Amino acid sequence: MNAEKTKQYYDHLTDEDICHCAYCQNYVRKIRSAYPELAGFLDRMGVDIEKPFEAIPVGPVNEMMLYSGVQYVIIGSADDFRQVSIENADIFITDSHPMTDLKEDHFVIEISPVLLKQTGEDSDDM
Numbered sequence: 665m666n667a668e669k670t671k672q673y674y675d676h677l678t679d680e681d682i683c684h685c686a687y688c689q690n691y692v693r694k695i696r697s698a699y700p701e702l703a704g705f706l707d708r709m710g711v712d713i714e715k716p717f718e719a720i721p722v723g724p725v726n727e728m729m730l731y732s733g734v735q736y737v738i739i740g741s742a743d744d745f746r747q748v749s750i751e752n753a754d755i756f757i758t759d760s761h762p763m764t765d766l767k768e769d770h771f772v773i774e775i776s777p778v779l780l781k782q783t784g785e786d787s788d789d790m
């Protein structure tokens with residue numbers, strides 16, 4: 665993995681690059697405060713937790729929103745990445761993801777599962 669190049673990749677992503685559906689926007693708003701250790705872990709790899717590549721929502725569970733997986737792009741080689749578990753979420757390499765359109769060496773990790781409170785404001789969109 666290349667934390668410096670990964671950080672550059674995330675620095676160039678804007679709000680326009682993040683999915684605008686209610687599930688993803690809810691994720692973006694809640695994830696950092698709900699999973700601070702996970703956010704710190706991703707930060708050290710150069711990943712901005714508020715810029716997911718892909719979120720896979722399952723639906724509401726006991727007034728929480730369940731995501732079976734949330735994916736992030738990492739720049740560099742996957743060789744030095746090892747699977748970990750943080751705050752009850754597993755973080756692992758996945759080959760099952762949309763096209764990234766990136767030419768440089770990269771891979772995609774998935775965080776699973778993620779459970780977040782639903783927002784009040786945008787609940788109509790869910």
Ligand SMILES: [Zn+2]
Binds near residue numbers: 683684686688719
């Ligand atoms: Zn979305």
